[in-house]
Amino acid sequence: MGKEMRIVLRNADKIDPNSIDDYIKAGGYRALEKARGMERKALIEEVKKANLRGRGGAGFNAGMKWSFVPPAEVTYVVCNLDEGEPGTYKDRTIVQKDPHTLLEGMAICAHAINSKKGFIYCRGEYPYVVEHLNRAIDQARKKGVLGDFDIEVRMGGGAYVCGEETALIESIEGHRGEPRFKPPFPGVAGLWNRPTVVNNVETFANLPEIINRGYEWFASIGAPSYPGTKVLTLSGDVVNRVAIEVPTNTTIREVIYDFGGGIRDGKKFKAVQIGGTSGGFIPESLLDTPIDFDSMRDIGATLGTGAVFVMDETRDIVDIVTRIAKFFEHESCGKCNPCREGTFRNFKIMTKINRGMAAAQDIENMTLLCKVMQKACLCGLGQAAPGPIVTTLQHFRHEYERKLLA
Numbered sequence: 001m002g003k004e005m006r007i008v009l010r011n012a013d014k015i016d017p018n019s020i021d022d023y024i025k026a027g028g029y030r031a032l033e034k035a036r037g038m039e040r041k042a043l044i045e046e047v048k049k050a051n052l053r054g055r056g057g058a059g060f061n062a063g064m065k066w067s068f069v070p071p072a073e074v075t076y077v078v079c080n081l082d083e084g085e086p087g088t089y090k091d092r093t094i095v096q097k098d099p100h101t102l103l104e105g106m107a108i109c110a111h112a113i114n115s116k117k118g119f120i121y122c123r124g125e126y127p128y129v130v131e132h133l134n135r136a137i138d139q140a141r142k143k144g145v146l147g148d149f150d151i152e153v154r155m156g157g158g159a160y161v162c163g164e165e166t167a168l169i170e171s172i173e174g175h176r177g178e179p180r181f182k183p184p185f186p187g188v189a190g191l192w193n194r195p196t197v198v199n200n201v202e203t204f205a206n207l208p209e210i211i212n213r214g215y216e217w218f219a220s221i222g223a224p225s226y227p228g229t230k231v232l233t234l235s236g237d238v239v240n241r242v243a244i245e246v247p248t249n250t251t252i253r254e255v256i257y258d259f260g261g262g263i264r265d266g267k268k269f270k271a272v273q274i275g276g277t278s279g280g281f282i283p284e285s286l287l288d289t290p291i292d293f294d295s296m297r298d299i300g301a302t303l304g305t306g307a308v309f310v311m312d313e314t315r316d317i318v319d320i321v322t323r324i325a326k327f328f329e330h331e332s333c334g335k336c337n338p339c340r341e342g343t344f345r346n347f348k349i350m351t352k353i354n355r356g357m358a359a360a361q362d363i364e365n366m367t368l369l370c371k372v373m374q375k376a377c378l379c380g381l382g383q384a385a386p387g388p389i390v391t392t393l394q395h396f397r398h399e400y401e402r403k404l405l406a
């Protein structure tokens, strides 16, 4: 039986999220004080040894990322709250339930990289979250807990690609949100060409407890290669459509059946897509895989943002993948050729298959196109867009073949 464990959601529903006093009473801002008493190098080392890996999708060690920031007069801390991934609402949940844990995490990072200025890039569809965050920032300023570090909230314009860290940086700078070539990475040349750390909300929100309790405590929780917990958001044909926080060695089956309460209306399970629109589709036979980053990658899937989209036996896989292909065609920013043309072409072929007008050769052509996109696209959008096509062809090929012309 899977068990919840709350680190980032430790205060959820226990404190008033609109009250900094409540947060402080619950032990808030103590970790920041402790971090400020540490040498910067030691603080980065602590986070590195905790092996806190990014919760925004790429799974990069946060301490390691911070360690790449060169000494500079001006550096920036950027929090990615773009949360454009369909089915994902974890970052909104964290911020709505406990905004100060994010602010404290960002201020800890600011001390580590000697930054005086932070930005929170908030999804355009979350205007109420912007308001909520501004209230919390105001309280923190008035209490003086942030010291000489200040945070500004910037609102996204509703483009999925703006969650990609360099497109996000372009957007904050006031340009059209398109990804930059890497290197240089933001850690060296980010916002206005200054060293910039970009981390996800959940990554920052883990920091206060890591500093309070020490890296050994954190590193011992869940899967050793991706320790800690993960906030997951359940949606689709599952009984409980909720946000949960579980240790990273929890299996997909436990997530769906112990926390999700199983499949709605007594129907049977068909597939689950984890990590958002670009996540791989997982069949019944792989449900005992733990949700950690590496185990998911090993089965050709992703942990991504932690969205868990459950599909019952009545779902038409080819139809769902066609809709996903439409999403990517719409959201491709068009900067690079393989993504602009590839997402367009994939959508065309998927539509052809879905309408019963395709031949076996169309599947072969699409498979080849997916391989090119995975290697040649400029950013993660195009590189990951083929994921649902590739994994459904692997596990649910018969559903495609059933729709081909005789």
Ligand SMILES: Cc1cc2nc3c(=O)[nH]c(=O)nc-3n(C[C@H](O)[C@H](O)[C@H](O)COP(=O)(O)O)c2cc1C
Binding pocket: 053, 054, 055, 056, 057, 058, 059, 060, 080, 081, 082, 083, 084, 085, 160, 161, 162, 163, 164, 165, 166, 198, 199, 200, 201, 203, 204, 379, 380, 381
């Ligand atoms: C198309 C695309 C969309 C993304 N959207 C998000 C997002 O909404 N939130 C997020 O934290 N990371 C998102 N990412 C990942 C970011 O580029 C980056 O890896 C992340 O913010 C780094 O934070 P982390 O190391 O704490 O995970 C996206 C990446 C791509 C390619």
